[in-house]
Amino acid sequence: MNDPGSTAPVRVLIADDDPLLRAGLTMMLAGATELRIVAEAQDGSQVLPLVRQHRPDVVLMDIRMPNVDGLTATERLRAHPDSPEVIVLTTFDADRHVLRALVLSHRI
Numbered sequence: 001m002n003d004p005g006s007t008a009p010v011r012v013l014i015a016d017d018d019p020l021l022r023a024g025l026t027m028m029l030a031g032a033t034e035l036r037i038v039a040e041a042q043d044g045s046q047v048l049p050l051v052r053q054h055r056p057d058v059v060l061m062d063i064r065m066p067n068v069d070g071l072t073a074t075e076r077l078r079a080h081p082d083s084p085e086v087i088v089l090t091t092f093d094a095d096r097h098v099l100r101a102l103v104l105s106h107r108i
Contacts, residue, residue: 009036010074013054015047015070016040016062016089025060044073051077063090 005036012035016022029035031034038054041047045068045082059077061070077083 008067009034010058011036011038011045011054011056013037013041013050013056013059013084015042015044015073015077015098017042017065017090018062024054041059044070044076045070047073048080058085060088060089063088092108 014022014025026037039050041050044065061074063070074084074086
């Protein structure tokens, strides 16, 4: 994770199965000099290997993805020490999924 006093950009991994959404997020976030997109995952199964390879500070995680969903990917990711922060993305009104995501994203 970046040092709080550092001027280095925040390293971001985007995990979403929709290529248009990933492209749109990448385009919007690329305009912020304090952010740097380091990788994109199209499925939750790709998240952990990409985190190990690119060491992002933050993962923007879609809840619903095929094969391995974002909740499972978040759970697997947060089981490791020094895992990046996770920001959950969803376009669905799925309260139970959002609640689970909130629980998973906090270390106890």
